[in-house]
Amino acid sequence: MKKILNFINGAYCEPFSQDWLDNYNPSKGEVYSKIAYSSSEDVEKAYQAAKDAFPSWSNTTIEERSMILLKIASLIEENLDALAEAETLDNGKPLSLAKAVDIPRASSNFRFFGHAITQFASEAHESVGLNTMNFTIRQPIGVVGCISPWNLPLYLFTWKIAPALAAGNTVVAKPSEVTPMTAYLLGEICNQAGLPKGVLNIVHGTGPSAGQAIVSHPDIKAISFTGGTKTGEHIARTAAPMFKKLSLELGGKNPNLIFADCNYEKMLSVTVRSSFANQGQICLCGSRIFVEKSIYEKFKTDFVAKVKELKVGNPFEADTNIGALVSKPHLEKVKSYIDLAKEEGGKILFGGNQVTVEGSENGYYLEPTIIEILDYQCRVNQEEIFGPVVTIMPFETEEEVLKMANSVKYGLSATLWTSNLDRTMRVSKQLEAGIVWVNTWLNRDLRTPFGGIKSSGVGREGGFEALKFFTEAKNVCIKYD
Ligand code: NAD
Secondary structure (H helix, E strand, O other), X not given: OEEEOEEEOOEEEOOOOOOEEEEEEOOOOEEEEEEEOOOXXXXXXXXXXXXXXXXXXXXXXXXXXXHHHHHHHXXXXXXXXXXXXXXXXXXXXXXXXXXXXXXXXXXXXXXXXXXXXXXXXXXXXXXXXXXXXXXXXXXEOOEEEEEOOOOOHHHHHXXXXXXXXXXXXXXXXXXXXXXOHHHHHHHHHHHHOOOOOOOEEEOOOOHHHHHHHHHOOOOOOEEEEEOOHHHHHHHHHHHHHHOOEEEEEOOOOEEEEEOOOOOHHHHHHHHHHHHHHHHHOXXXXXXXXXXXXXXXXXXXXXXXXXXXXXXXXXXXOOOOOEOOOOOHHHHHHHHHHHXXXXXXXXXXXEOOOXXXXXXXXXXXXXXXXXXXXXXXXXXHHOOOOOOOEEEEEEEOOHHHHHHHHOOOOEEOEEEEEOOOHHHHHHHXXXXXXXXXXXXXXXXXXXXXXXXXXXXXXXXOEOHHHHHHHOEEEEEEEEEOO
């Protein structure tokens, strides 16, 4: 059976433990490969390689670093089909989505930061009249750790690695043990692109073992993490006493506010996507839908009719809209929330059932599910489910919907549908979220700051924010006569 090996110092290698985890194909519910179960010994080996590579990589010219990142971007593009198939097999997402979104975005991440580093500059402050000149230099931190989740595997893995490398750091990275395959394939691509050995090291395995070893390593000075809020809390607790730099991109429970004056048809089709894309397993999905009362009944009818048209099926088939959930434990978790919704008085307007797909009877398929709720404070409307499940309820006033939207502990993104400019400004300013989309969703310009507030995270990624995170600012102050 195929083995997913660590990639350390430019070479693939087995874990010291010689232990292996099962890697499942969620569309079939079958083990199809084995993952290196790495421990602190493997992380130490990866750290040493990264440490040795740092002096040279941090002194490599910006032009050379940029060229290598652009080469990686091109190679990802050239291997788009193979990478997309690997992603679908590992994650269960529709192949069409992996081809249109995941892999192109992984390539864009390298291309974007390959260009961005050539434009990254720092400030100078002249103390006029005092014969003093200050300038700021932004130096790479050293060896940094990058840890990513399973929902957008290569997309989010590269979103961290690319700026870290561009800024001149060397990296020890760990993808999710649920979806390690494309990160594994990236090692070979980096070698082909001429990335010097040791600059990027990829260690596989579980969070408590390999992940924890990265976070608690005393000489890995910064951690960029994307994943669940509980894990983020644990990482913060481990890293804070060592004063590590931390960027935490965590969970969400994003509201979708629909006002009667919106462009209805556009809103309807985008809301289907923002609810169920990637089986609802995107941290930015709009899982709480609030609809102005005057259009509520119409919306309910039209939304259910559109969602009924979505095909749940084998992710490799071209007409599949909703593939498999990522794992059996995750499927069970999502189903338990559907049961809870019923206990809490929610009405299932559509879906709610596991689906048996012909030829893939053991796969983890679930119908897209719409739950009408009575109380915005019910658990199903407050806790992150991270599956193809949305709640809906009506509202009457702006004040009321803002109160409901802001009632959760999360604050990642929000979507607002209205054609009233005054309302756009008023509501956007009051929504507690790191990103507010107005009349659009998942519309990303990589230069913009990305991240959440409240329990959705600390810090911002994207654009120069990411390059600032992966560097230390130093003020040089010169007094002259
Ligand atoms: P998770 O927290 O279980 O795991 C994420 C990563 O952390 C994995 O690689 C895992 O192995 C590792 N990990 C687990 N325990 C660790 C520990 N003690 N020390 C170090 N590493 C550890 O999250 P998940 O289930 O893979 O992903 C789903 C979650 O990610 C959802 O909550 C979702 O909202 C969130 N997410 C957030 C964003 C964002 O940008 N804010 C994007 C995507 C996903």
